[in-house]
Amino acid sequence: GQQLNQSPQSMFIQEGEDVSMNCTSSSIFNTWLWYKQDPGEGPVLLIALYKAGELTSNGRLTAQFGITRKDSFLNISASIPSDVGIYFCAGGSGGSQGNLIFGKGTKLSVKP
Amino acid sequence: NAGVTQTPKFRVLKTGQSMTLLCAQDMNHEYMYWYRQDPGMGLRLIHYSVGEGTTAKGEVPDGYNVSRLKKQNFLLGLESAAPSQTSVYFCASSYPLRTQYFGPGTRLLVL
Numbered sequence: 001g002q003q004l005n006q007s008p009q010s011m012f013i014q015e016g017e018d019v020s021m022n023c024t025s026s027s028i029f030n031t032w033l034w035y036k037q038d039p040g041e042g043p044v045l046l047i048a049l050y051k052a053g054e055l056t057s058n059g060r061l062t063a064q065f066g067i068t069r070k071d072s073f074l075n076i077s078a079s080i081p082s083d084v085g086i087y088f089c090a091g092g093s094g095g096s097q098g099n100l101i102f103g104k105g106t107k108l109s110v111k112p
Numbered sequence: 113n114a115g116v117t118q119t120p121k122f123r124v125l126k127t128g129q130s131m132t133l134l135c136a137q138d139m140n141h142e143y144m145y146w147y148r149q150d151p152g153m154g155l156r157l158i159h160y161s162v163g164e165g166t167t168a169k170g171e172v173p174d175g176y177n178v179s180r181l182k183k184q185n186f187l188l189g190l191e192s193a194a195p196s197q198t199s200v201y202f203c204a205s206s207y208p209l210r211t212q213y214f215g216p217g218t219r220l221l222v223l
Contacts, residue, residue, distance in 0.1 A: 033211060042116075042202050042214035043155070088154065090212075099145075099170070100212060104154040 006103030023089035031092030135203030
């Protein structure tokens with residue numbers, strides 16, 4: 001079945017540093033989504049990408065839909081302590097059910 | 113506008129007991145989903161529904177049943193709970209082929 005490889009698994013960075021994480025797959029996706037999950041909460045959507053090559057920003061966050069449709073990256077600029085959490089990528093291949101395939105997450109820790 | 117809500121927030125079951133998890137959404141979404149999240153495994157789809165009265169199997173459906181009698185509600189049932197079903201369960205909803213919005217989760221411990 002379809003799988004997503006998300007990397008890195010975890011990051012421990014200093015406040016103010018930039019962060020980059022990515023997801024790759026051997027399958028083509030029509031949608032890429034990036035979610036953040038805080039401890040004890042459900043995933044919250046950060047950025048949605050619907051077109052190959054699309055580059056979208058949401059405040060300090062920037063994500064791109066890879067031109068091959070098999071990858072996506074998320075960058076966070078000037079990290080702050082509240083950026084701590086687990087970031088998930090999700091790929092959607094369309095179809096009638098709209099199912100998503102999730103990466104296993106990148107755990108981000110920020111040192112003040 | 114509450115979004116997606118889940119009941120209960122936490123539950124402890126003994127092996128063999130049954131229970132139903134309730135998901136409700138007030139966004140008039142057609143599609144609803146049930147996921148389980150285990151450490152190191154990400155989110156895995158259990159069952160989903162593309163409309164009232166419809167259900168379909170996801171990646172890990174065994175041991176679970178679902179029902180979508182009303183558009184706004186999606187129920188997940190465990191007929192005979194097993195320790196392997198200890199997990200955090202998330203419900204999500206969406207418009208067709210668009211972004212999924214998640215509930216806060218139900219933490220289930222099966223002893």
